[in-house]
Amino acid sequence: MTLNMFENVHKPNPSDEELNAQRNWTRAYIVVLIVIMASVIYITMLSYQTVTTIVDKPTLDEYANLPKSADCLCTNLSIPYRTFINFNPQFHEVCKSHFIELNGKWMSLLYDSYKYQRFNKRNLRTFQRMALFHFQAIQAMCRMVILAVKNELTLFLNSTLTTVEILESDLFEKKINATINNFCLNTMRSNFLYSLQLIRNMYSGNGLISGLTTNWYPVVAFKATIGTIYMKAQKYNLSSCNCATMPACVESMSLELNSGSNWTVPGMMIGCLPLESMLESTLECIYDQDCLNTITETLLNEPIRPLSSARTRFKPINTTKLITIASELFIEDWGIEFAYEKYFTSCQPKTCSYTSSERFRIKDSMGTIFTIYGGICILLQFIIPIGFKLVHKCFSRRTRQITAMDTS
Template identity: 30%
Template sequence: MYDVGVFIGFTSSIVCTPLEGFFAGCTPVEGLLVNTLDCLYDIKCVELLIDYFPTLNQSNVSLMDSILVPPNQNTSVYDHLLNLFIDEWSININYSKYYDECVPRSCTYTIIDQINFSYAFTLLISIYGGLIIILRLITPILVNMSMKLSVVSLRQNRTIETSFLVLIIFTSLSTQTVTITESNPSLLTYDKLQAMYPNTLKCFCSNTAIRYDKFMSLSPTLHEVCSSDFVHDDFLSALKEKVVVRNKHSDWTDRAFSHFQLLMNFCRLANETITAAVHRFIMGSMVISNMLNKNDFNTQTNVTLDQFYRSTIVDFRLAVDIQRLFVQIDQPYTGKATGPNNNVASFLFTEIYYANFTLINCDCATNVHCQTSAFIYQDTNVTNSYVYIIPGIVKGCFIINSLLYSTLQCLYVDSDCFPNLVSFLLGGNHYHLHPLIYNPTLSKYPPNTSVLEIVKELMIEQWNPLYIYEPFYESCAPSYCTYSKNIRTKNTMGVITTLVSLIGGLTVALRLITPQLVKLFYWLLTLNKKKKEKQPQQGNDYRSNIFK
């Protein structure tokens, strides 16, 4: 690792001005990670960059307006990378939006209300009056058994019957909502209550954090190629024996070993990533306060699994993209060095060639997507003629690009190129290869799908989740459930008691109030009579005064 400077001057006296905070390493990535970028905090250093790279003035970016400010000075790019280049997390919690998204369906609360004086007084009157009515009802019956009493008129009986009928209907039809508690319900009891009271049933879990492995399992299935002979050690050993070093640019058979070895590594990396991610996931917990019904359980579980699938695939995709980026930046030398002159190497930009060695207008140093078809030549001495173009396989700047931009179509049993590929790769080797078999009902990747698209999906065919509601309920272990239902306020005895209390209360109330009302009536009548007697006397006095 050493400091980086800018050389100024084109004469024999060249001045090297160091760039503060910039370093060079064995590879560009190594140098970048230890850079502190202190130069970008200094106006003079930025001006030096602009002078040395005059084309920067022709761009739309103004470096003078982009000068960094403390406190990130003297911090390496590696340290920034560990913090995801985040200086500060800005957290904004909005409870109103949370409430709007929740959309509560109903709320319940409990209050303790003491009986007030008026209610107690009314209750005493009702009880007293009810006893009087009961005695009044029983006494005539007992008397009538020994004596014949006069029969009440039919009209009066009908009036009384109508009044009683109205009171009975009103009292019997009145309802009220009550909350019922069920302690330690079984799953069968819960299902019955859920079917009867789906809108009001609430069961409170004894365990609010339930681990996923208690009720869920994941058995992912990878692409068929990851379990095929093409990534087996015996096949790779057979390919390695067939590698022939060409005097010039080698054909694809010399890259076949690296091609399939990298494919095997991708399969292993995908499998290890999935295994680790699934283990972390199922060891996590679902946090709930109330028991979920089966529909909500399925919905929430599927949403959680979808989030897990996406996050795992994105993480793997980012890892692959970062590796490809490092390869593009570092431009590692990929040529072979064998033979008597293996200590001499010529480092040139990696280039893409046609079969006739005509240079394609594509530079791997600036365009990582350079590619051409893969060819198999006639013999070990490369000539300008080729024997076979391998369908679906391309040659890129690096092995990783060659593999990712290729397809697996020649590895399938119904492919015309499979026999030719095996013949060119293995020759007289007696190793028996089993081709891939495409089944559209089991695989979501057609044969012409690029390896890049397969890798982007973590090489997953199916996640195969299995989650069961019964273990989830047992892990929740509801301590009690509550539900609300409407019931009749009074049963038959309650209706009779209410009617008796009402009539008795009215009787007592009228007994207390009626005498006072009569007295008030007579007092008002007397007062009115006195006023009328006083008015004629005043009129006679007025007429007498006129005629005097």
């Protein structure tokens, strides 16, 4: 009742009228201040505030705890794939087996057999005569594939991943998997198969003659000092396929047993050219110990151990042709490894920032409330007295007018 916030220090003994006015100002001041501050606090508590948080040089653990909306700009925009991706391709077992070793037991056995039979025209299409070139074609194909894969991987790993902002781990994994799949299944396979098909088209389109006379053989009509040698196309598969019109003609390869009968070698084909017949063959015989025993017993050599069927993904073995394996680049497993940690380190994010909307953050809300409180207090100290004086002046004038009217 006696509180006076507008006491004039220069006038310690004010009149009763002034003292009552100052106390009324104080009461109005308190009421208005409470109403305004209650409204400010209510609005501040309900309103959302946007806060920007900046993290300098975040570590991987710190980045993992940031919200997904965080923006982290990479210092290095172009990152070579080799910094975080590693390839360790595992090739088909035949490409590193004793069956294609140049000076190995198997190739030596086939060479001795060919050397013994090469002048025997009757045995032109037997295993003894043609198996050496069949496995030489496999050896050449493996060498060609390994070199192609090595060169393509070098080009790919030296190319770069360009990102302005660092990728989240799940998005990074999806992007890299898609890139690798596109590279392995499309780019690399297409380049290799294009080269392979180019070679096949080149010798078939130009009518090249094999030195083994497997696609064309000479025909001498009569002996003469100067004469013409005619070439005649070989026929396969009971003469139903002619190398003149179909360079990919093949038929089953047979082994001439010691008894003089022929035994069909499972999966192995012979045709116009060793490469074509190899691509149409399967590898089932070199996975079968009984098949290898039949061959080595006929060629008078010690047994050869087979390949393990558990080490290949190309199954079933007896129906999977080498053209299918070649189209998969003879690769059993790409051995792909990529590390998000290395990518994060290479990106080197300098700062990460994110915004959040929060309701009634104590620190910011209290700062806002006290700032407004200070301003309102100062403002009310000027407005309240002026407002009361204006109101009092208006009422006094109104009262004088009414009094004058009553008097008249």
